Structure formats: structure tokens, C-alpha cells
Amino acid sequence: MLQSIAGSSNAIEKVIHGEELSFNDGLDLMNDENVFILGAAADLIKKKLTGNTITFVASYYLNYTNVCAASCPLCAFYRKGTEADSYTLTIEQILTRAKIAIKEMKATELHIVGGFHPKLGLDYYEKMIREIKNEFPSVTVKALTPAEIHFISHITKNSVKEVLSRLKDAGLDALPGGGAEIFSKDIRDLIVRGKCSGDEWLDTARIAHEIGIQSNCTMLFGHVEEPQHIIDHLTKVRELQKKTGGFITFIPLKFSLDNTELEQKGLIQNESSSIYDIKVIAISRLMLANAMKNISVYWVALGKKMAQVALSYGGSDLVGTAFSEEIFKAAGKTTGTSIQELASLIKDAKCIPQQRDTFFNIL
Secondary structure: OHHHHHOOOHHHHHHHOOOOOOHHHHHHHHOOOOHHHHHHHHHHHHHHHHOOEEEEEOEEEEEOEOEOOOOOOOOOOOEOOOOOOOOEOOHHHHHHHHHHHHHHOOOOEEEEEOOOOOOOOHHHHHHHHHHHHHHOOOOEEEEOOHHHHHHHHHHHOOOHHHHHHHHHHHOOOEEOOOOOOOOOHHHHHHHOOOOOOHHHHHHHHHHHHHOOOEEEEEEEEOOOOOHHHHHHHHHHHHHHHHHHOOEEEEEEEEOOOOOOHHHHOOOOOOOOOHHHHHHHHHHHHHHOOOOOOOEEOOHHHHOHHHHHHHOOOOOOEEEEOOEOOOHHHHOOOOOOOOHHHHHHHHHHOOOEEEEEOOOOOEO
């Protein structure tokens, strides 16, 4: 089997022998129509790195506001603050939700993200994190994507480093990986409006890593990108990871079309095919083979059945339970699951389930 995989292409042969893939190697893989060979190679690399174990975290998604100064065509979640369903949670409401998450749902991680609220000061975020940590010191607070940090820096006129340092002092443990979307400017300009550039996202993540805050990293695919944009994104993630080692996991996110401006304007007619989805996940595993141990499969975006398939295409982690997830829900995705169901999905895929913490320590 190994010989037949290795003999299928130069790029596959290189990665199996431990060599780093070039940009052109990545393009060759994106244009390779034999998705089963890609999957077999990605599965081989995954098993070298993480064995047959598939991890997940008990995570509660806390979206503190849907009010957003940006108006990205890819997003169904944002509101401008005048709509009836606009909201911003008070610190008391956040603490109430945190208590339910930790005491009743047994979440070990609070995943806190929201819109780019134009009127919330840095003190709101500091107080939110500090009060959560005061009341629940053992929970991991994974809050505010690099895109949110960049926005907070901009509106509060503090440097990115100052914002991150103050939030770290308040108890921030890690950053989620959202807002990366696609780094290439030509595509980013079509799907993002009012958000940091790809370079600004990467620079914010770099600063976080340098002051001791680890983060996740995402890539949004299945919209208007071309193969070179996927490979460019993966290459830039890899280069930063080689410098800082600060990314915990890489999460390829399938774009969800419903209720977005991209759908309403007819720019995208259909979501990407399942074949394309697993190809992107497999190539992510291969391109990041020597830089990143974990590739996470976000079942909320893919659906539970396709997420199971993706575990044979390089995925080593199912992200988490995503209790109370609102962003993909706004784009029509089902977001409910439990620790027990995730464990069953993993067992049904002939893998070993392990619950982890945010930093991939097995619990």
C-alpha cells in the first residue's frame, strides 16, 4: 500500500519521505483528481503524528454580541445594532451562561467570539475575562480571534501587543482561530468587508505567540477561492508556525452559504462538494506535515457523517462539542451534540476517542 501511495506523484512521495512540500507541490495536489490516494497519504501522515486517536474538547461557544462594524458578504451572523435581534450580553449574562456551561454541561473551555462592536471598550473584555476566571478559575478562556483583537486595538487606540498583554493579565488563556478566512487579498476583498487584512491577521497571531498566548488557526474554503489561494494560505500558516510554534491546531472550515450576502447576490449558487471538502482537509494535513501536529475537523460546518469520513483524510480532532454555537447556526447548520455522541462518532469511524483540553492534553 505504501509503495502504491508513494508512487502516485512526486509530491506524495516527498511528503511520505518527510520532505516539506513546495507551493507548486501543493498546486499539483489540488489538481490531482485521485482523492483516495490523497486521503491514504494524509491518513498515513496523521497516524505517524497522532496514531489512531481522535480528540475533542468539551467546549461552550459564547457569542457575546452579534453587533458588528464589519459587514462581510460571507457572514449570516452580523447585525448593525438597529435590528430587533441585535444583542450585546452584559457581564452578568455572560457569567450566567458560563455557570451553565461549566456546572451543567461540564465544559472545560469557553470559546468566546463575537462581532466587531464599535462601542465596547477594552475594559468590557478585561472585565468579562477577569470575572469568569475569578468565578471559575479552572476553565480555559479561549477568547477573541486575531481579527477581533486587531479591531479592538484599532478602536481603542492601543497597540495589538498592549491589548493582548492586558487581556492576558485578566486571565486570557488562548485565542480562537477565526477571522483568517483566506489570506490572499484578491479573494479576501470579495468575501470580507471591514475586517483586517490577511497580513494583519498573521501579524496579530505572531504577537500573541511571542507574548505566550497560543492560538488556533482556520481557513475558510468552498466559496470563490481557486487552488492557489488554498495553497498560499497553508504556506503562510506553515511559515508562521515554523517561527513561533504558537498554533495549537489548524481548522479548515467549510463555507456555509445560507442567509449570506454571497448567496443573496447569486455569487455562489451551491456549497462545495464533499469530494472537494475532504480533498482540502487531506491537502492541509500534507502541506502542514512537518509543522503542525493537529488538523481539526469542524463537524458543525461539514455535518457529522462527512466529519467521520474526514477522519480518514488527515483529520485527527473533532474540535469539540460547540454547545450553544450561534455563527454557523445563523447560516442554517445544526449545532447540537454531546460528549457521548462525539465519542460514538469516533468509535464508529474505527478510531479511539479521547477527550482533551484546549492545549491537546488528554483528560
